[in-house]
Amino acid sequence: MARFLARRLVQSLLLVFIIITINFFLLHLAPGDPLARYYHPDIAPETIELMREKLGLDRPLIEQYVKWIWSFARGDFGISLQYNRPVASLLAESIPNTLRLTAGALMLYIIIGVALGITSAVKRYSLFDRVSTVAALFVYSIPSFWLALMLILFFSLKLGLLPSSHMQSIGIEGAGHFAMFVDRLRHIVLPAFVLGVASAAAMARYMRGSMIDVLGEDYIRTARAKGLPDRKVFLKHAFRNALLPVVTIIGLSLPFLLGGSVVIEKIFSWPGMGRLTVDAIHARDYPVVLAVNFIVAVMVILGNLLADIGYACLDPRIVYTRVGESK
Amino acid sequence: MDVLLKVDNLKTVFDTEDGVARVVDGVSFEVGHGETVGLVGESGCGKSVTALSIMRLVQDPPGRIAGGSVLFNGRDLLTIPEREMRKVRGNEISIVFQEPLTSLNPVFTCGEQVREAIALHQKLGRRESKRKAVEMFRLVRIPDPELRYRSYPHQMSGGMRQRVMIAMALSCQPKLLIADEPSTALDVSVQAQIMDLLLELKEKLGMAVLLITHNLAVVAQMVERVLVMYAGVVVEEAPVGGLFAEPLHPYTEGLLESLPKLGAPAGRLSMIPGNVPDPLNLPPGCRFSDRCPRRFDRCLSGEPPMFTVGRRRASRCWLREGGG
Numbered sequence: 001m002a003r004f005l006a007r008r009l010v011q012s013l014l015l016v017f018i019i020i021t022i023n024f025f026l027l028h029l030a031p032g033d034p035l036a037r038y039y040h041p042d043i044a045p046e047t048i049e050l051m052r053e054k055l056g057l058d059r060p061l062i063e064q065y066v067k068w069i070w071s072f073a074r075g076d077f078g079i080s081l082q083y084n085r086p087v088a089s090l091l092a093e094s095i096p097n098t099l100r101l102t103a104g105a106l107m108l109y110i111i112i113g114v115a116l117g118i119t120s121a122v123k124r125y126s127l128f129d130r131v132s133t134v135a136a137l138f139v140y141s142i143p144s145f146w147l148a149l150m151l152i153l154f155f156s157l158k159l160g161l162l163p164s165s166h167m168q169s170i171g172i173e174g175a176g177h178f179a180m181f182v183d184r185l186r187h188i189v190l191p192a193f194v195l196g197v198a199s200a201a202a203m204a205r206y207m208r209g210s211m212i213d214v215l216g217e218d219y220i221r222t223a224r225a226k227g228l229p230d231r232k233v234f235l236k237h238a239f240r241n242a243l244l245p246v247v248t249i250i251g252l253s254l255p256f257l258l259g260g261s262v263v264i265e266k267i268f269s270w271p272g273m274g275r276l277t278v279d280a281i282h283a284r285d286y287p288v289v290l291a292v293n294f295i296v297a298v299m300v301i302l303g304n305l306l307a308d309i310g311y312a313c314l315d316p317r318i319v320y321t322r323v324g325e326s327k
Numbered sequence: 328m329d330v331l332l333k334v335d336n337l338k339t340v341f342d343t344e345d346g347v348a349r350v351v352d353g354v355s356f357e358v359g360h361g362e363t364v365g366l367v368g369e370s371g372c373g374k375s376v377t378a379l380s381i382m383r384l385v386q387d388p389p390g391r392i393a394g395g396s397v398l399f400n401g402r403d404l405l406t407i408p409e410r411e412m413r414k415v416r417g418n419e420i421s422i423v424f425q426e427p428l429t430s431l432n433p434v435f436t437c438g439e440q441v442r443e444a445i446a447l448h449q450k451l452g453r454r455e456s457k458r459k460a461v462e463m464f465r466l467v468r469i470p471d472p473e474l475r476y477r478s479y480p481h482q483m484s485g486g487m488r489q490r491v492m493i494a495m496a497l498s499c500q501p502k503l504l505i506a507d508e509p510s511t512a513l514d515v516s517v518q519a520q521i522m523d524l525l526l527e528l529k530e531k532l533g534m535a536v537l538l539i540t541h542n543l544a545v546v547a548q549m550v551e552r553v554l555v556m557y558a559g560v561v562v563e564e565a566p567v568g569g570l571f572a573e574p575l576h577p578y579t580e581g582l583l584e585s586l587p588k589l590g591a592p593a594g595r596l597s598m599i600p601g602n603v604p605d606p607l608n609l610p611p612g613c614r615f616s617d618r619c620p621r622r623f624d625r626c627l628s629g630e631p632p633m634f635t636v637g638r639r640r641a642s643r644c645w646l647r648e649g650g651g
Contacts, residue, residue, distance in 0.1 A: 218429040224384055226444040227416035240434050316479045
């Protein structure tokens with residue numbers, strides 16, 4: 001296992017390098033100018049050219065690349081062109097918020113998806129199964145931005161139950177730990193739900209299919225022949241086997257959630273990486289966009305690695321070894 | 328001999344898109360305490376479904392038990408609540424399936440799968456049930472039982488896996504063991520070992536065995552009495568010696584003739600012409616009539632009942648009407 005991890009780590013580093021390199025060139029090839037926001041009748045073009053020179057944006061692309069990747073490799077993400085602050089400190093502010101949102105969505109989607117899927121499979125063709133099938137398809141087909149707006153309309157404006165934006169109420173800091181926790185929880189419910197619900201619907205379908213496959217296996221018959229009650233047959237013998245294909249899907253859903261959070265954060269004014277990214281792209285704030293890109297690439301690779309490890313933990317038949325090496 | 332299991336007019340059907348398939352269509356037989364009975368027939372004749380029906384393990388839907396009774400020690404297993412039935416399964420009646428690889432759960436150790444049955448029925452704690460499971464491994468002659476207890480099914484050979492299945496089935500000392508083609512999926516050399524083991528354990532533990540097989544050679548060695556099944560019904564019942572000496576049903580005759588014989592001149596083996604009828608579309612009259620070499624008018628007009636012949640034999644053939 002340690003060997004496997006080491007090998008994966010080296011592969012991942014290489015992969016990340018390739019991804020950020022491609023990204024660097026793609027970004028610079030795209031039209032737009034980070035200094036465009038200084039175009040103004042009152043600002044002399046020479047001043048802008050001076051700024052360009054100072055920032056090194058006038059140098060040949062390959063030179064800019066080498067300079068950037070060199071500082072990047074040493075952990076220096078550079079200075080944001082837009083905010084004139086270190087990119088690292090911008091990320092340090094926004095990444096935890098995005099992770100909080102994504103983790104909330106992930107939890108919601110796994111719990112809802114797995115529970116619905118298993119119940120549907122066990123009560124196959126029942127009313128519950130039919131309703132949840134239709135509901136899953138419905139939810140999956142709804143664009144998330146629309147769902148977000150509808151939920152805000154209903155829960156925030158009409159009922160006034162949940163806040164429509166931001167991570168916490170203004171001035172909540174002094175109200176004590178518990179009140180603050182409740183306040184944050186109320187703020188995260190809507191965005192996490194919108195972010196996770198489509199995945200939950202997909203998950204419910206995968207889980208149902210996987211569980212139905214497993215329930216037809218001979219070893220389920222054996223478990224019943226032993227005299228085990230249904231609960232044990234389903235939750236011990238079937239569940240762990242049914243989870244195997246689903247673990248991969250969870251790992252692959254991470255980029256989906258991170259990508260989705262860009263839209264959701266914008267709608268709910270969530271001070272996370274997604275909002276930072278959208279704003280940075282608009283401003284052609286290259287260092288920020290590239291750094292965010294790097295973080296997302298690392299998270300996706302990490303998600304896949306975790307899925308592989310989870311897979312090995314669940315299925316004893318999987319042993320990670322080098323080709324040609326015996327266990 | 329006291330009757331342990333009495334299956335009476337058991338009917339199990341499967342709902343298919345083309346109609347209702349009567350896979351087990353009125354099967355009746357008895358198994359005495361400590362008796363070994365063979366249930367023989369071609370693939371698809373309903374023998375496995377009969378076994379699953381006794382255990383109430385037929386997958387529903389599409390299958391369901393449509394009628395009859397299964398008296399086990401005088402109690403009808405088809406009418407007791409599911410909760411009661413669970414106390415019978417794996418405890419009083421156990422089953423060993425054909426394919427040990429797919430019948431064991433791949434993500435749990437072999438030991439755990441045996442231990443679980445012991446803990447469930449004997450209400451033992453983890454340590455005690457584990458000790459008993461290792462003991463069972465030793466009983467079915469798995470070498471290094473403590474080590475093998477921690478092995479996963481994929482780390483074992485086919486023969487060893489089937490030993491695990493047998494250990495699981497016998498762990499609560501059932502009164503009846505149903506062995507559904509226990510050696511069919513194994514290598515020939517291992518088949519004999521598994522059969523010998525079953526025979527030996529049967530003697531040691533004194534349980535009754537219902538052995539389901541399509542292999543007449545296995546039947547000849549293992550059982551006292553044979554039931555021959557064809558297209559969902561029992562067509563002949565006989566003590567094992569009598570069956571081989573003088574079959575009373577043309578289908579049994581055909582089965583015996585298709586066996587290779589020692590010392591006979593080499594040549595093509597004889598076979599029964601035609602195929603097993605589709606349970607959705609059974610021939611009118613006798614189910615075997617379309618393949619039977621001794622068919623006469625009567626066979627096409629009505630289905631024969633089971634005719635008793637002598638004291639211990641019976642045949643579902645019009646030729647035996649009046650016990651002849």
